Amino acid sequence: RKEVEQDPGPFNVPEGATVAFNCTYSNSASQSFFWYRQDCRKEPKLLMSVYSSGNEDGRFTAQLNRASQYISLLIRDSKLSDSATYLCVVKPDTGFQKLVFGTGTRLLVSP
């Protein structure tokens, strides 16, 4: 089983739609979780950190489910500019500074 798994998509949605992605992780001791956004041929950029109680940033909501070992990203009122690949990132444990990336979920928002 991969350490971090994502559905590659693509998810095709119309403008204004709500879309959600999940990301599962294998190490139950994982400590930190992030969502990054990556535009074609560009560097990944931090979208948001994921906190235990869940957190929201404008149209974006992130949730953590430790029991089932997954994190989720919800995007409301999708914009054309949301079209990108969304990367799930997990820090597996406290003693090792490696962060593990999922392969990403591609989102295409159409007019």
Add this chain to the structure above:
Amino acid sequence: NAGVTQTPKFRVLKTGQSMTLLCAQDMNHEYMYWYRQDPGMGLRLIHYSVGEGTTAKGEVPDGYNVSRLKKQNFLLGLESAAPSQTSVYFCASRPDRGHSPLHFGNGTRLTVT
């Protein structure tokens, strides 16, 4: 504040040639990382460093060497390039606080023919 700067942005090498990729950060971060990204593979960690003078292997270290002589710089070397090293290389850094995210450079596109 430049953040993380990678040079060069593009490079074409012939098999067997060598090169060094430079990563510089001006945020006084302790941790620095080199990743490669290939289609369908996601980002894979090549080497990383937890401080000046230290380096460690990631998941795909073979064919690469690194050095961190100064805190702000992390160099990635290819001694004898192979076509399998054709990829996009990203450098990243983060401070030594447990839940801090990575800050990425804008990448180096390397083609080995």
